[in-house]
Amino acid sequence: xxxxxxxxxxxxxxxxxxxxxxxxxxxxxxxxxxxxxxxxxxxxxxxxxxxxxxxxxxxxxxxxxxxxxxxxxxxxxxxxxxxxxxxxxxxxxxxxxxxxxxxxxxxxxxxxxxxxxxxxxxxxxxxxxxxxxxxxxxxxxxxxxxxxxxxxxxxxxxxxxxxxxxxxxxxxxxxxxxxxxxxxxxxxxxxxxxxxxxxxxxxxxxxxxxxxxxxxxxxxxxxxxxxxxxxxxxxxxxxxxxxxxxxxxxxxxxxxxxxxxxxxxxxxx
Numbered sequence: 431x432x433x434x435x436x437x438x439x440x441x442x443x444x445x446x447x448x449x450x451x452x453x454x455x456x457x458x459x460x461x462x463x464x465x466x467x468x469x470x471x472x473x474x475x476x477x478x479x480x481x482x483x484x485x486x487x488x489x490x491x492x493x494x495x496x497x498x499x500x501x502x503x504x505x506x507x508x509x510x511x512x513x514x515x516x517x518x519x520x521x522x523x524x525x526x527x528x529x530x531x532x533x534x535x536x537x538x539x540x541x542x543x544x545x546x547x548x549x550x551x552x553x554x555x556x557x558x559x560x561x562x563x564x565x566x567x568x569x570x571x572x573x574x575x576x577x578x579x580x581x582x583x584x585x586x587x588x589x590x591x592x593x594x595x596x597x598x599x600x601x602x603x604x605x606x607x608x609x610x611x612x613x614x615x616x617x618x619x620x621x622x623x624x625x626x627x628x629x630x631x632x633x634x635x636x637x638x639x640x641x642x643x644x645x646x647x648x649x650x651x652x653x654x655x656x657x658x659x660x661x662x663x664x665x666x667x668x669x670x671x672x673x674x675x676x677x678x679x680x681x682x683x684x685x686x687x688x689x690x691x692x693x694x695x696x697x698x699x
Contacts, residue, residue, distance in 0.1 A: 431456075437474060438496060439466045464499050485594065488587050488605045506594050517600045518572045525595060531567055538569035547577075550691040551679045552654050554579075557620045561648070564589065564627040565603060568596045582619075584612075586627070588634060608644075609635040617650040625658045628667060638663075642670045649694050654679075657690045664688045 435442070440458040447454035461467075467477060478484070478495040485506075500507045506524045511517040519535060521528045547554060557579055562570050565583030574581060583603035585593045596603035606612060608631055622645055628638055635641060645655060655676075657667065661683045668678060668690065675697035681690050 437470070437472070439470065461499065463501065467496065485591060487593075488607075506598070511598055511600065514600050515575055517598070518575055522598065525598070531595070534567050534569045535572055538573040542570070542573035546656065550656070550689075552621070552691065556652075557654070559619045560621045560623065561619050563608070563622060563624045563645075564630065565592070565596060566590075566625075567592055568599050568601045568603070570623055570625070571601050572599060586630065589630065608641055611644055612648055614648055616647050617653075619648050620650060620653045622649055622653070622655040624655065627659070628657070629659050629663045632663070638667060639670050642667070642674070646674055646676075646694060651694055651696045653694050655690075655692045655694070657692065659688065660686055661688045662686070664690055 435456075435458055439461045441461070442456055443459050444457040445454065464477075467473075475494045475496055478493065478497045482493070482495070482497070484497040502508065503523050508524070509522055511522070512520045519532075521531050525531060546552070554577065557577075560571075560574070560579050560581045562568075562581055562583050564586055565571065566585075566589070568583050571581035571583055581601065583596045583601055584606050585591065585596070585603060587605050587607045593603050593605060608627065624645075628641065631641065632638070649655065657664065659667075664681070664683070668681070671690075671692055672678065675695050677693045677695055679691040679693055682688060
């Protein structure tokens with residue numbers, strides 16, 4: 431490990447070994463610029479080619495090369511983020527369309543405070559693990575930062591890659607293809623949030639029932655789901671949820687947009 435760390439120019443900040451168990455620990459620091467890479471006697475591993483995108487992470491083979499450290503202010507990773515929780519609403523220079531991000535944050539604050547926490551019948555004292563199935567910029571999770579909950583932000587693989595924004599804000603996120611099963615233990619979540627997820631997937635996954643069944647698998651009995659989408663999408667979805675004996679706690683629509691709040695029951699066929 432020491433040889434490998436030296437080959438990629440990681441600096442050892444601390445090293446300690448337990449005298450009894452002979453177990454040791456080392457703390458390494460990654461270099462802050464690319465200059466040190468050029469000073470290596472052996473350029474192994476080599477630097478990656480410019481066309482190889484460092485952000486590509488879904489179904490991408492691992493390559494043994496080093497991506498160049500970003501140096502321009504408009505590149506992700508050149509500055510350390512603000513401390514928590516200030517980083518939730520601080521957007522660095524590399525983020526494009528800051529006005530949109532600010533508006534999105536305020537949008538979800540209003541929805542959570544005026545609707546989700548008080549107006550749709552959810553008992554939030556029992557909610558701990560939450561999944562935002564189509565997180566985009568993490569606005570929903572940021573709006574819940576004062577609640578005693580943990581939110582996993584899922585970025586669909588066919589959506590714009592906003593996972594760097596999720597991490598920059600100090601939130602937890604992951605990529606996923608909702609045409610496939612989600613890699614988690616059954617009954618792991620207390621609340622699922624799906625904002626226009628089904629309308630985005632209708633031409634990819636074909637069968638919305640498969641996504642609903644997956645939601646049923648990962649949600650604990652007695653858990654909740656909030657589904658926001660077009661009315662033409664929500665109407666058939668309601669029938670699918672009812673077929674699984676989910677309770678429809680609340681439905682509301684205005685124009686072509688609507689929302690459903692549902693609760694999974696203890697029923698099993």
